[in-house]
Structure formats: structure tokens, C-alpha cells
Amino acid sequence: MDAALLSAPARTADSAAASTALLTDRYELTMLQAALRSGAARRRSVFEVFTRRLPEGRRYGVTAGTGRVLDAVEAFRFTTPQLDWLSDQQVVDEPTLAWLADYRFGGDIRGYGEGECYFPGSPVLVVEGSFAEAVILETLILSILNYDSAIAAAASRMSAAAGTRPLIEMGARRAHEQAAVSAARAAYVAGFSATSDLQAGFQYGLPTTGTSAHAFTLLHDSERDAFTAQVESMGRRTTLLIDTYDLAEAVRTAIEVAGPELGAVRIDSGDLLMLAHRVRRQLDDLGAEKTRITVTSDLDEYAIAALGTAPVDGYGVGTSLVTGSGQPTCSMVYKLVARASSDAPDAPLVPVAKRSAGAKSSRGGRKWGARRLDAEGVADAEVVGTGPVPAELADRQLQIPLVRGGEVVGREPLAAARERHIHSREQLPMSATQLSKGDPVIPTEYVTG
Numbered sequence: 001m002d003a004a005l006l007s008a009p010a011r012t013a014d015s016a017a018a019s020t021a022l023l024t025d026r027y028e029l030t031m032l033q034a035a036l037r038s039g040a041a042r043r044r045s046v047f048e049v050f051t052r053r054l055p056e057g058r059r060y061g062v063t064a065g066t067g068r069v070l071d072a073v074e075a076f077r078f079t080t081p082q083l084d085w086l087s088d089q090q091v092v093d094e095p096t097l098a099w100l101a102d103y104r105f106g107g108d109i110r111g112y113g114e115g116e117c118y119f120p121g122s123p124v125l126v127v128e129g130s131f132a133e134a135v136i137l138e139t140l141i142l143s144i145l146n147y148d149s150a151i152a153a154a155a156s157r158m159s160a161a162a163g164t165r166p167l168i169e170m171g172a173r174r175a176h177e178q179a180a181v182s183a184a185r186a187a188y189v190a191g192f193s194a195t196s197d198l199q200a201g202f203q204y205g206l207p208t209t210g211t212s213a214h215a216f217t218l219l220h221d222s223e224r225d226a227f228t229a230q231v232e233s234m235g236r237r238t239t240l241l242i243d244t245y246d247l248a249e250a251v252r253t254a255i256e257v258a259g260p261e262l263g264a265v266r267i268d269s270g271d272l273l274m275l276a277h278r279v280r281r282q283l284d285d286l287g288a289e290k291t292r293i294t295v296t297s298d299l300d301e302y303a304i305a306a307l308g309t310a311p312v313d314g315y316g317v318g319t320s321l322v323t324g325s326g327q328p329t330c331s332m333v334y335k336l337v338a339r340a341s342s343d344a345p346d347a348p349l350v351p352v353a354k355r356s357a358g359a360k361s362s363r364g365g366r367k368w369g370a371r372r373l374d375a376e377g378v379a380d381a382e383v384v385g386t387g388p389v390p391a392e393l394a395d396r397q398l399q400i401p402l403v404r405g406g407e408v409v410g411r412e413p414l415a416a417a418r419e420r421h422i423h424s425r426e427q428l429p430m431s432a433t434q435l436s437k438g439d440p441v442i443p444t445e446y447v448t449g
Contacts, residue, residue, distance in 0.1 A: 020075045021103075022082055024139040026091060032132055033096040039343065041132035046338040046349065046366045049111070049125035049145060051118075055153070055327035059432045059441040062156050062421060063124055064186040065148025066114035070408050072140050073105055105133050106406035110399045112369065114412070115152075115189050115421030117428060119382040121444040123367040123399065124149075124332065131339065138334040146329045147179065151186040154301070154325035156425060158317060159191025160433035161305040166193040166314045168209055169200075170296070171322035183322040189417045196316075204414060214268075217244040227257040237263035239294060242279070243270065251279055255286045264292035264313070272297060273310050280311035300325050301435055338366045351386070363446065370396040371427070371442075379427050379442050387449010 035041035054061055078086075078100045087097055107129020118124050125141065127134045159167055169187040172180040177199075184192075184200035194207040201208035212230055220226040227240055236258045242250035242265045254262055265283070267275050272295045283291050292313035300320035307315075320326075335354065340347040351364030365386035370393040372381045383393060402410035425432065432441040 018075060019077050019079050019082060020072045020140055021078045021100075023072070023143065024136060028136045028138055029086070029092050029096065029100075032099075032136055033092045035131055035135075036096055036099060041130060042343050043131050044340040044345075044347065044349065045129065045131040045134055045336055047127040047134050047138070047334055048123050048337045048367060049127075049141060049332050049334050050121055050123055051330050051332045052360075052362075053120050053331070054440055055150070055324075055330065057437045058153055058327065059434070059438055060153075060156075060425075060428060061118045061122075061330060062149055062152035062190055063112045063114055063116045063118050063145075064152035064189050064417075065144040065182070066111060066125075066402065067411060067414070067417070068144050068148065068182065068185070069125070069141055070109075070402060070411055072144060073109070073137060073403065074408060076103070076105060076137065076140065078103060099132070103133070103136075104406060105129065105137065105403070107133055107403070108401075108405065109403035109410075110401050112398050113400050113410075113420050114417035115419070115424065116398055117421070117424045118149075118369075119440050119442060119444050121363075121384050121446070122382055123369045123384060125402075126366065126399065127334075128366075131336075135336075142332055142334050144182075146332050148182055148186040149330045149332070150324035150328050151183045151321065152190040152421075153330070154321055154327065155187040155190035155192055156421065157301040157325065157433070157435065158299075158304055158315075158321065160425070161301045161308070161435065162191075162315055163308070165312065167191065167304075168194050168196065168294075168314065168316040169318075169321055170196040170210075170316045171318035172197040174319040175322040180322060185414070187321055188414060190421055191418070192317075192321075206414075211239045211266075212241055214241065214244050217241065223250055224253050224257060227254055231258045231262075236261040239264040239266050239292075241266045241268060243267050243275075247275060247279065248282060251282045252286070255283070255288050255291075260286065260288040260291065262288055262291045264294050266294045266296060266316075268296045270297075272303075272312075273307055276307070276310040276312050305435055333362075335362050337362070337364050365448070369398045371398060372396060372445075373427065377427065378429055380429075381442055382444045383447060384444060385447035385449060390447070 083097055109127050111125035169184045169192045180197055181200045184195035184197045185204050188206050194209045196210045200206050217223055217226040230238055240254045276293055294314045295312050296316035299315055299317045304315055338349040338351050341350050353362045353364035367384050367386055368389055370383045371379050372383050374380045429441050
């Protein structure tokens with residue numbers, strides 16, 4: 001291990017809590033140093049966030065994390081302890097440290113609204129400013145959009161499979177503690193109703209829910225004692241966990257303790273399809289026709305779809321959600337697509353693009369994105385272009401202003417992003433929500449102005 005790492009002083013998690021500036025890769029700052037020295041750092045530049053392909057099995061992507069990006073860009077400020085550390089570690093030279101000390105992003109950002117669906121090549125986010133101020137945001141922006149959008153895509157598939165039945169996000173114990181908060185937020189954007197994570201509820205205003213685990217039942221001398229304690233504490237509308245011992249006995253005991261007014265029961269193991277039918281019949285026979293059934297136990301979109309005909313009233317999803325249901329990233333990239341021909345403020349932009357062989361080439365030029373609809377109002381193409389937007393697509397543009405002159409102008413409540421996602425998904429062809437593997441549900445078409 002590097003001796004510098006072994007000798008570095010311990011830093012508490014909140015030592016720079018207000019700053020996001022070091023949530024980046026070292027080469028962002030070394031590029032900055034070299035550009036400052038060459039004089040190219042001042043050139044007006046356009047960076048674009050997009051993905052070359054969707055993860056395997058996905059028919060569409062979901063933009064999520066945009067609001068977090070805006071917060072993170074605002075908080076991208078280098079503190080004195082951070083600058084001192086960069087100096088001690090000789091990451092950059094003194095002129096670069098002086099530039100970083102005064103850093104404030106002063107450019108423009110526009111992008112797809114949070115919750116909007118996207119496809120390969122979609123210009124999900126466009127960052128414009130000097131090369132210096134825009135390049136150092138790369139890692140931070142990608143880390144947020146790649147994770148949040150992956151979670152939202154999984155959550156969207158799950159909410160489509162669930163239909164009108166509510167979904168609870170409950171993956172906090174299966175992820176990094178901060179990632180779990182971000183996952184709960186992204187899941188809410190894509191259709192989940194609530195989360196078990198209290199920090200997510202506190203930080204983003206999400207509805208929270210939760211009652212008890214098997215430990216609570218095991219703590220008491222009998223299941224009846226446990227149910228009685230919970231009902232006396234939380235009322236008859238609570239949810240009782242019924243699969244600690246014998247399921248049929250637990251249902252009987254639950255109704256004896258809470259009466260037919262019991263809010264819900266939760267099943268957390270076993271053959272959920274068969275057990276849900278058995279429990280529903282038993283509840284109905286006991287006069288508890290309005291008592292709901294919630295199921296958990298390592299659910300994903302496929303399991304949720306398989307339970308579509310079961311008498312289930314809601315789902316709780318953990319591991320599969322916070323891991324993107326097998327696709328924990330969207331492989332989004334942040335590429336320079338245009339830069340000024342000189343340092344002059346009015347110098348024209350020149351398209352630039354990577355021309356390497358294979359699948360990593362890109363298209364130059366500052367782009368816009370629009371979604372073309374057919375005569376029935378169903379999307380039939382993602383249109384990505386440079387230059388003027390065709391008149392027939394003028395009202396179908398997907399990018400909205402997010403930051404203007406360094407000031408955030410696109411912050412919105414999560415409810416708006418949630419509604420945007422519902423509307424966007426509804427406009428896609430019906431096959432978009434099929435769980436079978438396939439190509440993107442609509443093609444991406446490129447036009448040049």
C-alpha cells in the first residue's frame with residue numbers, strides 16, 4: 001500500500017460535509033493544471049452526458065439524479081482543508097490551487113427533465129462553460145446520474161409490473177448507507193410509493209413506512225404476545241408479520257388480537273403465490289376481507305410480474321432495487337463534443353469527437369434531443385440533432401434549462417419528476433414494459449443542421 005495512504009490523517013465523514021469538490025478523479029485536476037498552463041483552460045467548451053447503449057435487457061432508460069446533480073454542483077467548492085491536502089499530496093501546483101480556491105461554476109447546464117425516459121445517444125445532460133470549469137465536474141455528474149438512473153430504470157420496470165399495487169423501497173440494509181438514500185429517491189421518481197429509509201424521508205420528503213421484523217416476534221414469549229404488543233402500540237391498522245412460525249396459526253392469532261380491522265399482514269418467505277392465496281382465503285373466512293396482504297422476500301420485477309394474479313395488495317423490494325436489478329450502472333459517459341476555435345469570447349464552436357475504432361467513438365457537436373410521436377401519440381423515434389430544431393419537433397424537445405450563468409434555474413419537487421416519468425413511459429410503445437429482452441423500444445435517429 002502507498003505509504004502516503006498509510007500515513008494520511010484520518011478524516012471524519014463530515015470534515016468537508018458541505019463540499020462535493022473531492023468526489024472526483026485525480027486526472028480531472030491534473031488535466032485542469034495542464035490546460036491552465038497551456039492557456040486552453042479558458043476556451044468555451046460543451047460537454048455532453050449520454051450512453052452508447054442501454055444495459056442488457058432494458059428497452060428504455062430513466063433519467064434520475066438530476067436534482068442531486070444540481071445540489072452537488074452548487075456545493076462544488078474547495079475548502080481550505082481540502083486545498084491544503086491537495087498541496088500536501090502534490091496533486092496540483094500552486095497556480096492551480098489558487099484557481100481552485102475561487103472555483104464557482106459559472107456556465108450553463110441543460111438536460112432531460114428528471115424522470116424522462118432516454119435512449120442510446122440521448123443528450124441527457126449538456127454542460128457548457130470554460131473547459132476548466134466544466135471538465136472537473138465529470139466524475140461527480142457521472143457518479144450521480146449513472147447510479148440513480150440505473151436504480152430508476154429497475155424501479156420503473158418493477159412499478160410497471162406492479163400496476164396499481166403500491167411498492168415500498170426497503171433496500172437500506174443491502175447497500176452503502178448513502179447509496180441507499182439515493183436509491184430511495186430514484187425509486188420514488190420511477191413509481192415507488194414509500195421507503196423504509198428514514199434519512200431518505202427526512203432529506204427528500206419521501207413517505208416512510210415500516211412496523212416490525214422477525215426479531216420482535218422472537219423477543220416475546222409467544223406470537224400472541226408479540227402481536228398484542230404491536231397492536232397496543234400501533235393500533236389495529238398496523239401490519240403484522242405472520243411467517244415467523246406457522247402461517248395459518250399466525251393469521252388466526254392476528255385476527256383474534258386485532259380483529260377484522262387489522263390493516264395488513266406481511267409474508268416474507270416461502271412460495272409467495274401459493275401462500276398469498278391461502279392467506280387471502282383464511283382472512284376472508286375470518287371476516288377480515290379488508291385486511292391487506294403485503295409480500296417481501298427478494299422480489300424483483302420478474303417475481304412481481306409472476307404475482308400479478310395473486311391476491312396481493314403491495315410489495316416490498318430491497319436487494320434487487322438498490323443493485324439495479326442486475327444492472328447497477330447505465331454506462332453513461334461525459335464527452336467533450338464542441339470547443340471554441342480560440343480563447344476569444346466570441347470564437348465559434350468547433351465540433352470535436354473521439355474517432356477510435358470499436359464501440360467508443362462519439363458524435364461531435366452540441367446536440368438537442370426530441371421525441372417524435374406518431375399519429376396516435378405514441379413515440380416512434382428518439383431524434384438527436386445538431387443545428388436548428390426542425391419545426392415539427394419544436395414542441396417535442398426534451399432538454400430543459402437547469403443552470404444558467406452558474407445559477408440553478410431547474411430545481412423542482414420530486415412529485416414533478418414522478419409525474420414526468422409516468423407521462424413519458426405512457427407515450428412509449430406498449431412493448432416497452434415487457435420483461436423479455438429486446439432492443440430499445442424506439443430507434444435513435446441522428447440529424448445534422
